[in-house]
Amino acid sequence: MKTNKTLMQTGAAFVLSLFAASVMAAVSADQAAKLGTTLTPFGAEKAGNAAGTIPEWTGGLATDAAAVDARGFLSNPYAGEKPLFTITAQNMDQYKDKLTPGQQAMFKRYPDTYRMPVYTTHRSVNMPAEVVEAAKSNALNTKMVQGGNGLENFSIANAFPIPQNGLEVIWNHITRYRGGSVRRTVTQATPQTNGSYSLVYFDDEFVFPNKLKDYDASKPSNVLFYFKQKVTAPSRLAGNVLLVHETLDQIKEPRMAWLYNAGQRRVRRAPQVSYDGPGTAADGLRTSDNLDMYNGAPDRYTWELHGKKEIYIPYNSYELDSPKHKYAEIIKAGHINQDLTRYELHRVWHVTATLKAGERHIYAKRDFYIDEDSWQAAAIDHYDGRGNLWRVAEAHAMQYYNQQVPWYSLEALYDLQSGRYLALGMKNEEKQAYQFGFVATSGDFTPAALRQAGVR
DSSP, X not given: XXXXXXXXXXXXXXXXXXXXXXXXXXXXXXXXTTBTTTXXXXXXXXXXXXXXXXXXXXXXXXXXXXXXXXXXXXXXTTTTOOOSEEEOTTTGGGGGGGSOHHHHHHXXXXXXXXXXXXXXXXXXXXXXXXXXXXXXXXXXXXXEOGGGSBEESOXXXXXXSSOOSHXXXXXXXXXXXXXXXXXXXXXXXXXXXXXXXXXXXXXXXXXXXXXXXTOOXXXXXXXXXXXXXXXXXXXXXXXXXXXXXXXXXXXXXXXXXXXXXXXXXXXXXXXXSSTTSBOTTOTTSOBGGGTTSSOSOOTTEEEEEEEEEEEEEEOOOHHHHOTTSOHHHHBOSSSBOGGGOOEEEXXXXXXXXXXXXXXXXXXXXXXXXXXTTXXXXXXXXXXXXXXXXXXXXXXXXXXXXXTTXXXXXXXXXXXXXXXXXXXXXXXXXXXXXXXXXXXXXXXXXXXXXXXXXXXX
């Protein structure tokens, strides 16, 4: 496609000038006018592909696409569909051009059990009118600050709907729309190689400043979002609380994080909650910046845009999220139960992050595959310092159609070397699904509020 060819030809030039402030500018009015015409309102190509295997975007799922139960769990709007075919270790060479290196490695690591059921592609993503308007504003006004480590003139979500380089694509993942405010109870498992596991339970709260009850539009905040996470089980970890103020301009003000330790009853600053600091209760299987597939400051890497590719990625994962399935049905040895997964062919932005000389991180390189419709990371391959593929991340996406919010039903991070993995975000057996639109104040996200939040 012409757009892809242009991106491929100009990608190298953008990388060379990535950190020059002069190229960190918004697009022209003519380019921005493509939003809602040849592009979707959020910046994806509106047209389908030439083969007809990716359809045209026609507005995404309606808010009443299927039934929603009393607990907020969504019915599968595609429940009647059967797989078109299933990719296995035996036939993967036939589909190799549409698989990531990480996916291919999973077939080789688990040749008897890892499979990918591929279904008809549905472009289900849609977002509210305020996000559509924000995308138009951001296209014309949002810029990266010096070095690309922050933003200015940003509104609500999707900072660069018409990205010009790899770092802008990554900022789109970081700033993507997640409903404004949400409260959730989710579980995390880190199975042993034989499949045995224990669950860690989290109560999360996530809110953008403009959704706070006491938000004052006359006093712009440098906080991109507030995040609070309380561990509720097992008992040895219960009551520990993490608070993060994720900043927008991280040059002016780096991320701020605090931890409340229930055993010590003390609140401490937590600078380790960033980059490759250990993830909460993750048994060493993820870093802090592995949460949400990728988060935090992008300053330790250089970012190269390769353009777009057509890849089979987890999508419309309603079956995996269904309350009819127990956690024991999902968590298996080596990887999650792939019979509950759904893969579709979608266009993704391919971006490579390479660790800068003199910087430190356990991942020397990362390959990102970002869904064009939602700006969510769909898959990320992680390489160690020797250049070996180490960890493979997959995000099983679903559209919360009743709220017009794209998000994940489950994040999986597979360690190819140890044979273990981490599964985060499961809520199948919980009393309630995500609660969007919960009301909070800025006082709920202060260090002083942590002690009260950590009471067991």
